[in-house]
Amino acid sequence: MLHRVDLTPMPLEPYRPLIGEESITRLSELSSRLRGARMVHINATPYGGGVSELLRSEVALLLGLGLHVDWLVIAGDTRFFEVTKGIHNALQGGRYTLAHEAQEIYLHNSAANAGRLEGDYDVYIVHDPQPAAIRHFLANAQGRWIWRCHIDTSQPNPEVADFLSPFLQPYDAFIFTMESFVLPSLRRERLRIIPPGIDPLSPKNIGLPADVCERIVAWHGVDRSRPLLLQVSRFDPWKDPLGVLRVYRAVRQAVPGLQLALLGSMAHDDPEGWHLYERIRAEASDDPDIHVGSNLTGISSVEVNAFQHCADVAIQKSIREGFGLVVSETLWKETPIVAGRTGGIVLQVVESASSLLVDPEDEQGFVERVRDILQHREKARKLAREGKEHVRRLFLITRMIEDELAFICELLG
Numbered sequence: 218m219l220h221r222v223d224l225t226p227m228p229l230e231p232y233r234p235l236i237g238e239e240s241i242t243r244l245s246e247l248s249s250r251l252r253g254a255r256m257v258h259i260n261a262t263p264y265g266g267g268v269s270e271l272l273r274s275e276v277a278l279l280l281g282l283g284l285h286v287d288w289l290v291i292a293g294d295t296r297f298f299e300v301t302k303g304i305h306n307a308l309q310g311g312r313y314t315l316a317h318e319a320q321e322i323y324l325h326n327s328a329a330n331a332g333r334l335e336g337d338y339d340v341y342i343v344h345d346p347q348p349a350a351i352r353h354f355l356a357n358a359q360g361r362w363i364w365r366c367h368i369d370t371s372q373p374n375p376e377v378a379d380f381l382s383p384f385l386q387p388y389d390a391f392i393f394t395m396e397s398f399v400l401p402s403l404r405r406e407r408l409r410i411i412p413p414g415i416d417p418l419s420p421k422n423i424g425l426p427a428d429v430c431e432r433i434v435a436w437h438g439v440d441r442s443r444p445l446l447l448q449v450s451r452f453d454p455w456k457d458p459l460g461v462l463r464v465y466r467a468v469r470q471a472v473p474g475l476q477l478a479l480l481g482s483m484a485h486d487d488p489e490g491w492h493l494y495e496r497i498r499a500e501a502s503d504d505p506d507i508h509v510g511s512n513l514t515g516i517s518s519v520e521v522n523a524f525q526h527c528a529d530v531a532i533q534k535s536i537r538e539g540f541g542l543v544v545s546e547t548l549w550k551e552t553p554i555v556a557g558r559t560g561g562i563v564l565q566v567v568e569s570a571s572s573l574l575v576d577p578e579d580e581q582g583f584v585e586r587v588r589d590i591l592q593h594r595e596k597a598r599k600l601a602r603e604g605k606e607h608v609r610r611l612f613l614i615t616r617m618i619e620d621e622l623a624f625i626c627e628l629l630g
């Protein structure tokens with residue numbers, strides 16, 4: 218049996234003041250059309266990273282809408298997740314050779330996971346490359362199969378894309394975050410572009426009293442009388458945490474007393490993260506103003522919320538980024554963010570704040586923008602307020618759910 222994540226249904230009613238009457242009506246109509254349909258979301262991890270963050274809120278809300286939906290998580294050993302991380306990196310354009318043995322590991326685990334999938338569903342939504350091949354091993358399964366890709370596949374490593382392609386072909390439909398991410402072999406009718414969104418009422422994003430945020434951040438060792446720079450991200454080379462350390466050191470020369478918080482969750486499908494975490498801790502060990510935190514040191518959603526609320530400026534130094542939920546999460550707290558001009562990050566930043574997007578290669582650009590924000594707080598806060606409104610209009614999870622349900626209704630005919 219695949220691991221099932223059990224969630225309590227989340228009613229939509231508390232979202233009404235945030236999303237408005239019309240969204241509520243559309244969501245109710247769509248869900249009444251899907252009542253009785255059995256749906257399942259399948260991914261690689263119940264915690265850590267954007268996909269689990271999305272599913273945690275989405276599945277609870279779908280249950281709250283009265284829909285039949287399960288969330289199942291595949292299993293695999295360390296070698297399997299090393300291979301799938303390699304595939305993930307290669308699809309984002311990284312260097313990786315998918316050796317014959319690695320292909321065998323991927324397929325062997327995929328077959329085993331397919332064998333563990335019990336029950337019949339009308340709609341299967343399979344997230345990212347880790348579980349993608351199970352569809353191949355369930356050739357006779359009825360229902361509609363959707364592959365939902367969350368990563369930036371605009372410049373994939375061709376060998377790895379070719380390896381994966383035959384396992385994606387049997388899907389009925391595909392969802393990508395941006396048009397430019399669509400893998401060429403999948404360009405076809407049954408395709409929808411749906412960017413993700415944040416849950417404004419989750420512990421990560423709910424409005425907390427300022428003094429509570431202050432206490433939480435101080436409790437983790439931050440001196441509230443001095444400025445704070447923040448990056449919240451998995452410890453992943455694509456998020457360039459070592460580059461963040463360099464930017465912090467350079468900005469600190471102009472802004473004495475600056476502190477840095479690097480918060481990163483560890484996911485069990487990401488063995489690479491553990492190595493990077495240790496490396497960052499070693500690099501930061503001689504500077505008491507660098508705070509490295511993770512779920513291992515008590516950083517959970519509420520703490521991330523408080524840090525995003527209290528930071529004077531956030532940075533998202535991504536080199537590639539499927540979407541980057543953290544950008545919307547940060548803007549939701551009206552905190553300015555300097556971010557890499559890459560992938561889905563670009564969607565989330567309003568035109569007026571586009572100067573805060575920096576070419577990922579341009580480290581000096583990050584240094585200058587972060588320093589500017591710290592030296593011109595009011596202007597930056599104004600942009601962040603506009604950013605919050607942009608997120609409210611376009612990047613709340615209820616909009617994503619609406620788009621997905623509409624697509625599923627179409628597929629079911």
Ligand code: UDP
Nearest residue numbers: 266267268270449450480481482541542543
């Ligand atoms: N996150 C967290 N704690 C951390 C680091 C990250 O809860 O210490 C969350 C973060 O708030 C966001 C998610 O993990 O909700 C990361 O999603 P994103 O789309 O930014 O990147 P991904 O990890 O999917 O590449």
